[in-house]
Amino acid sequence: MDKHDYASAARDLTQEFTSGLDPWVESRLAALQPEQSWQPNIARGQSLLRQQISRTHARISRYWSWAAVIATAATLIAFALAAAPAPRVLAQRCVDCSIALWQSISPAAPAQQNLIAVSNRVAAPDFTLTDADGKSIRLSDAKGKVVLVNFWATWCGGCQVEIPWFRELYTTYKNAGLDAIGISMDDGWTSVRPYLKEKPIPYTIVIGTEATAKQFNVSAMPVTILVDRQGNIAATHTGIVAKSTYQSEIESLLK
């Protein structure tokens, strides 16, 4: 079918369509014809159109602004969550910091001795661990001295409060027969070495194992154990206790 045939077919269809109109209905619908004098106000229409378009543009840009704000907030939250440690560790840090704050505002807390009666003391389990130089350190090697065994970690907030005290107590009482061993529960020397470089500790530091922690029933940190000159456990402290308590107990054990 060529172009002419198509035009002819369309004309036929139109004719058929027009001839099928119901004149009665047509006359009724013709009543809807607007008044001849009425002319649509194009200027008003154009003004309305421009208003609506600019309103839509404003709404779209508002949506984009909100989308940008929400996307930024979501990204920041995602980064914060990715950078933050596990919630449990975070909670532990909060507790540690709260205790540290309490300690700092009550430096003159009264000394309390929690030493176990001599007759009830049990022998401290021996362990052999390695220090930063690869040297084996045994608890039993320090027999005859009062030994402060401190379980700690670089990420433990409470430990950071206590370590300066132990540093000071060790320096003060080492000549009187105090020895100290810091057992780090970090994954290895990778994190402990930089820490020691930044904050040197004068006493022996070793890396602990799960077995060692189990021997001393360490379930949270910090845990500090005082071993008397006979190699028996004289005191076990879980969490932070007052510096004066440590000092008092060490002085008692050194006598």
Place this chain on the structure above:
Amino acid sequence: MNVTAPSEAILEAATSPAAPFDIESLFRARFDRVARVVARVVRDPARAEELAVEAFVRLWRTPQAHTPQAEAWLYRTAVRLGLDELRRQTRRQRYESLLAVVRRNPTPEQLHAATEEQDRVRVVLATLPARQAELLLLRSHDLSYSELAAALNIHAGSLGTFLARAQKSFRKEYTNRYGQT
């Protein structure tokens, strides 16, 4: 009858896929005709203009309709907007007439309006299925055969059947309400 006959070139340029959709050109070319279609349905001419503008805004907001068939899309949307408005008005009038039973004092304007043929036709159109009302309105506005088929997205071969059915429904509804006048 084409009420206005703006250059087809303007329409082609406005809806050309090669260039950004030019709503302003299309508006200038077709606002008059679209507003007149809506004015058939809606009694208030100012409101008809507003609805015609709304149809253009909807076209602008619908990128899928920015094709050479944009004009057909525009008519269909305009008539639908007009019919929606008409149905709202009819509903409101019905509630008002219910209240009038309580009031018992219809205003002279109401009495006059009720007798007007335009209002009768509008009431009947408001009760017809939307597609039939659209077809009758666009047909009465002298849209060409091809324009009607494109606007209502009806297959060309079925247009006559649809129209006959719509006219039958109109006649039946009208005579039921007002008798064979």
